Amino acid sequence: MFPVNLSEVSEFRLLGFSEVSNLHPLLFVVFFSLYILTLMANTVIALIINGDNTLHTPMYFFLSQLSFLDICYLSVIVPKILENLIVGTIGISKEGCATQMFFFLFFGVAECFLLAAMSFDRYVAICYPLHYTIIMNSRVYKSLVAGIYICGTVVGLMHTITTFSLPFCGLAINHFFCEIQPLLELLCGNTSPNEIQVIMLAVPVIVSPFLLIIYSYIRIIVTILKTSSAESQQKAFSTCSSHLLVVTLFYGTASFMYLRPKSSYSASVDKLLSLSYTVVTPLLNPLIYSLRNEEMKGALRKRWRKIICVKIKWTISTVSGDFIGIFHCICSVKRASK
Known part of the structure; x- marks a missing residue:
């Protein structure tokens, strides 16, 4: 059958995990448990930081923002996953799909830059301790967070408006939420310009913050090797390795999703990758960045x-x-x- 122009489509169908329908009850229990656990962990961290005056510093301000982003990021995706696991294939309006895509990109991009800001904060604190309060004053770190949210808004709007202004030749989204790659599969005609746009925006959004994080941690490790005792070095290396593990998981899977052409898209593989940075990373963040911290x-x-x-x-x-x-x-x- 020839594809039909569905530019006036009012609703899409999210196929979700239809290929493993026999595992839906088990998956529902797993995702629901992870969702509640992640919400509780991030909420506790945000409340403790806001309620303890000794934690009102740039580092913990960034951590509270990370907890907020993880709660929002997860809540954009997981409720639809749980509904899909209970009902099966579910419908989502075009407006609802566009809204979900925008907020997913908004919170995802904001988290990319926030992780970079957190690594920069640690870099300044360890490598330039005498100038830390001058460099990272309240105006600077609050401006950084404001800029982070502005970047998330701009990227989210650009992708969402561009994608949903084009005609669709399909209704079934082979994914558990409205992500860019499966939506590109449904567009009519040549989608190469859209693929190029996705990749061109992904480079500064994903690669640039990741390189800043790597540079910051290299400088941190070099400084620690020069000044600390063996015990302090071991502790610092343990913390840095944990942070880098989370960062690599988040940026690595996101890079694989958005820095490649549509021709290499695989629904089953991409669903698994999407789970790693939409469900797993928000759970690991409070454990790695906060609950292993002695002050916290x-x-x-x-x-x-x-x-x-x-x-x-x-x-x-x-x-x-x-x-x-x-x-x-x-x-x-x-x-x-x-």
Whole structure:
């Protein structure tokens, strides 16, 4: 059958994981569990950073932004995956598909640049410690974050407007969300200009931040080798290797998706790759960047002790019928916070 021009299409069909329909119940449990776990981890990190004055520094400001981006990034994708696993092939309006594509690109591009900003922050802190407060003042790091969101908006709008202004010759998206590559498969006629546009935008968005991260970590490692003890070097190398692992996973899979022509597109492979940076990376980020951090763990333990203290004293005061326990607890919490 010849393809029909569907430029007036009002709805697409997301095929999702239709090729493994027998595994849908298992996949639903796995994705739902990962989703809840990731939301909880990133929410806890954001709340702890915002609630602890000792963590109001550029590094933790970036970490709180990373947690926010991961929550939003994941929430753009996973609800549709869960719906697909329950219902099977699902419909999504053209407007809904365009909206999902825009926010996916917006949060994804913002995270690319945010990871680079975080590595630059560590580079300045370790290589130029005496000038750190001057270089990374509040105006600078807040401007960096504002620029990150502006870049995400521009890239998201460019890709979304360009893609959805063209005629489609198909309705079935062989993916679990509206991503660029499977949508290019549905466009009518020659899509080479669109492929070139995707690649040309992907180079500064993916490659440039990745090179900045690599350069920053090389300088960090060189500085650590010159100045630190063997124990400190081992600890620093462990942290750097963990960060680089997450960065490589995120940028590597994204590069493979967007720095290649449509002719090499494989639906099954690309679904697996998409899962790595849409589901796995947001789960790893809080574990690697935050929960392995000693200051972060200290703030978490302090907050947990406060909660336990309040609960115990409240229970005691309720049972005894007086509020002496609460008074002592409030005093101890104030002393702990000083």
